[in-house]
Amino acid sequence: MLHLSVTELAAELSRGAFSSVELTRACLDRIRRRNPQLNAFITVSEESALAEAAGADRARAKGDTRSLLGIPLAHKDIFCTRGLPTTCGSRMLQHFLPPYDAGVVERLREAGAVLLGKTNMDEFAMGSSNETSFFGPVRNPHDPEKVPGGSSGGSAAAVAGGLCPMATGTDTGGSIRQPASFCGITGFKPSYGRVSRWGMIAFASSLDQAGTLTRTAADAALMMQAMAGLDPRDSTSVDRPVEDYVGEPGRSLRGLRVGVPLPHFTGGLGAGVEQGVRAALGELEKAGAELIDIDLPNNHLSVPAYYVVAPAEASANLSRFDGVRYGYRCEDPKDLEDLYTRTRSEGFGDEVKRRILVGTYALSAGYYDAYYIKAQRIRRLIRQDFARAFNEVDVIAGPTSPHVAFAHGAKADPVEMYLEDIFTIAVNLAGLPAISIPAGYDQGLPFGLHIIGPDFSEARVLGIARQFQQLTDWHLQLPRDTHLPRRAREGAS
């Protein structure tokens, strides 16, 4: 049952093919076997998961038909879970037990999902390889020598490795889409404001958005249906109706205008990935979509602008970690300054410290206009580029990442690592919805097709991805070592 999608599991559970307890037990067994190598989970909550599963089975017996009832779920360890450790991949929060649940956690619980545990991540979501976690690197189920991508690498590896059928992630600059691409699964980032940020530990508040990691786009739609919606506790959560993501896609591929951004096909794009992505675009074309070349003239400025905005916001967001009210505190501080400085220097890892320093510098007197204000102006230009493009096209599609998963330790230079997100970051700066769906293999490793939609076009983006997955079976190919059978594609049975 571990190879089934959420959509299929829901059908099997409701048919009574197996119980949620059996399914949950199977996931826990697999975690026990695979996690020592993959290191995808930081915390596994066996007892509560089985109790929740038993509760789901009882509810089902009484006629409960909630969409995700009894389906095992993992949360990225950035979402606060009441009474369950929430570390954000950091020593700073190694023993932190939040006294509250994140909005996303509440909503998925309300939809009936069973929480297995918390997944590994780059420390405070700062990274593109999942190598900055205090709890050690995560390995890619397709090849343990390779990184799973980051920062939601634990969630991506858990889903790709068959440890759980669905997981949450967060995406500040590509942190859902890039690991989805590297692990050969579907990663969806909704529009900024579509999903509550309450209880999601902030990295860069104006960029962070919660999303999904699943095998299929139909699964992402199911999760999103539960997650999306206004949360009055989050001022940036939008008050607009949630569309139907699960029903028949409203928009067929025929006549769909797909923008192909020139800047995404130049520079560092690997030949194998380029070929594969062009083939994927060809599939869309065959199904009746029209491919239209577009320019995003300021795309090359997205990484520089991002590396001002995100560290600036992070430098303030991470000031609360001071060893006073919760979290790590250094031993025997000799005075207040020592308490602050040692707690923070010992509690944070190098990448987090580096970004705090960059952000502090960008905001400091004399540099604010040259860096922060400049970046915000560029941010507007980037958003305008997209707005202009969406006058001509319905969606934009290209590669998620310039290449497939790289080896652990391959990118020691921070700037090189930052350029990993060259195709994804602009989307966060503009606040748009986007998805990465499996689109092929290069050098034996998967890569993704990136589809970007205009503001709040979640239904459109998910619908197109679902239709693409009816035409292709890349999303059904599992890592070699999982020994799970290949499955028929959605809708093709």
Next chain:
Amino acid sequence: MNLGIIRAREANLPQPLNTPEIDKIATLARLRVSPGEAGEVAARISEILGLIDQMRAVDTDGVEPLAHPLDAVQRLRADEVSETDRREELLALAPASRDGLFLVPKVIE
């Protein structure tokens, strides 16, 4: 070879950050950068600033800064007390507390 430094030079970064500048921002951020690390940290940060400096070449005169992707306005909350006293539960999370207070090393004002 340090790629970062080369990139920084190419981007016409005025000067890589020097140690006193690193000290200043480290102090503001309450982070310790030991003398041994200062050079490395300065180089890394200069490299990032070199990347960032690509923005300088772009003319953004007259472009309104965008702080937020949403073109929305702040919602207002009714002035109601919705929280209850959870002091014992919350203080239990603190590394050091006594008599209902959080503790820090003595502050002299």
Next chain:
Amino acid sequence: MEWETVIGLEVHVQLSTRSKLFSGTSTAFGAAPNSQANIYDLAMPGTLPVLNGEALRMAVRFGLAINAEISRKSVFDRKNYFYPDLPKGYQTSQLEFPTVGRGAIVIHLDDGSEKEIGVTRAHMEEDAGKSLHEEFATDSGIDLNRAGTPLLEIVSEPDLRSAGEAVAYLKKLHSIVRYLDISDGDMSQGSMRCDANVSIRRPGAELGTRTEIKNVNSFRFVEKAIHYEVRRQQDVLEDGGTIVQETRLYDSVRDETRPMRGKEVANDYRYFPEPDLLPVVIDEELIEQVRAGLPELPDARRQRFREEFGLSDYDAGVLTASREAADYFEQTASACGDAKLAANWVSVELQGLLNRENLSIAESPINAPSLAGLISRIKDGTISGKIAKTVFEHLAGGETDVDELIEREGLRQVTDTGEIEKLVARVIAENAPQAQQYRDGRQQVLGYLVGQAMKLSRGKANPAQVNQLLREKLQP
């Protein structure tokens, strides 16, 4: 050569909302430490702010009251610094786009003149918690109950020229926020706090270097702290020294200011727009709604009291300084129909009583209808002005029915001519030598004889009648 003092005040006023600026935690004063500090207030990771609409309306209310510009769009910023009483490591405040822009406050000076003091801006921000340094030997204790309480920081132009003007401005501000019912303005509880920027210069010269005196917590201390600081600056400059721009604390025990310690780390607050909050848009509808609910403000009321009740500017000023006193007076005056007597009784007798008992007018043991009843009885001659004080003491003791108490205590004024004639005859008989002196032309003895008659009547005789009858009887 003369020095000119230049003062600007930054006044923090705690807005009297029920809940905090960005969270639903109670703001009630005096709760056990940290019992009003919840997850947002403690800056738990992932928690987010939502703006309290009432706090915003209060800020607008203040802005409209001082004829200030109200920003159609205001923006909250993060002001970054580390301190244990600041849980998030930044204070959410407003830098570039405050809710309230330029306005003005008129102060009344002792010489009867008026002066307009510019208000640069008033911005919304959250209060910090409290550090308690005396509780433990080696640690400071942190109480975060106050953290997140809404504040309005009102910044004046450097238009104030003396400690007296500064206090007059502060009292006026106090009066305005109380009239508006947006703060209790209680300086002793910290709901109104004042930082003073003080510099001196030769008249006509450029502004001198200023020092900032922090957190002075009473009107009197503001005056004393400024006096001290001005003298100190004069001494420094006259000795050929220079003033260092710095933050100083006022020590009320030693009556001096001294530089604050522990601020050696140069501040660079790195303000930037708070990304967890969106721009605050204030539309015409909200402004008009708030405007419609504005009460009559002290200056307007002072003017009206002069015109409607014929009070002197001084009396009108005293009576309108607090909304409660003005309400009390107005109720009393309307009920008794004699504004001047009412003004006198409220500002002299009642105020004296309240001062002695250390009570506010809201806690007055005598309510306005009772005081109006007493005044009515003076007016219609039922009791004398002197006896009225006796009645007043009874009221202060908790009685409320003036007429019942006059009857019971037999305090009614004696106006019966027959009775007064008897009284006068007795006085003349018992004070023959003095009577003779008067007849001999020593007019001033009459006062003594009237006094004797009043004493005999135990104050109840009508003094005018006694006076007249005595004159008649002693006519030579």
